[in-house]
Amino acid sequence: MADITIYSSVACPYAHRSRLALLEKGVEFELIEIDLQNKPAGFTDISPYGKVPAIAHNNKQVWESAIINEYLDEVFPNPPLLPQNPLDKAQARIWIDFANTRFVTAFSNLLRSPDSETQEEARRDLYKHLEFVENQALAKLSGNGSYWFGENISLVDLSFYPWFERLPALEYYRGFKLPSEFTRLQQWQNAVSQRESVQKIANSQEFYIDRYARLATPVTAKN
Structure with missing residues (x-):
């Protein structure tokens, strides 16, 4: 059972x-x-x-x-998905809050808003939040590791990743994709996407494009 x-x-x-x-x-x-x-x-x-x-x-x-x-x-303490050090654990919670209150909000506003002015504001916010993650999180906390806190995956990685799997829908409907200059984020996304847990329940780009159709209208018609 x-x-x-x-x-x-x-x-x-x-x-x-x-x-x-x-x-x-x-x-x-x-x-x-x-x-x-x-x-x-x-x-x-x-x-x-x-x-x-x-x-x-x-x-x-x-x-x-x-x-x-x-x-x-x-x-279920093993394997641990939060750092054991109190300061690092606090940092993890800060980044999970950042995902919930800033990153996800900008992503959702860009996808859902029918208003072009609101979309542009959300686009700028999303770029700014990704830049912040690139420079203040992955560049400072990851070291040479693949994940947020280095060699071991954490709840922070799991808190952000689902929206990265859905980025193809955002590109399709709003023309936004992960900027090429954010190399640490690209490396991080690639590493997380290869994990067994992620691949076991991953969905295709087409799945998200189809599911999110009711939330957004394509910017241009697709053949």
Whole structure:
């Protein structure tokens, strides 16, 4: 019997985070796919916000991806996905907050906004946030390692990566792709994308382009 039940939606980047954490931990889990456009009766008993991901463990529920992932790291401590040093752990939480409040917001605003002026503002914000990650995170914290904190993957890597897997949809609909000058980010993305956990649940570019069609109108027609 699975230790954990996770309520997920395949296109949701937040649920993607927690599925990756479970796979990195090697924890057996039951996956229940939720249609967010047609939620099953009683779903708010499991996820009071009516969102995914949510997990059930020992007849208790936890929701919100960043909180779920820290919970998993505490309950299943090996391999650790947060640094053990208190200062480094604080840094990790700062970057997870940066992902949630800045990076994801700019990504979403660029994809979802039908207004060209708002799109341009979001485009500038997203570039600025990527530049900040390149120079203030990967250039300073990674050393010679492939991941945020060097040689070992962490919850920070898992917190950012799902949106990078979805960048092809942003390029298709808004003409935005990872700038070539951000070489550390490109190396990081390549390293994370090769992990077994990531490849096990990866979706194609076409999948995200199709799923995000209702959120954005293509900039130009595609043949």
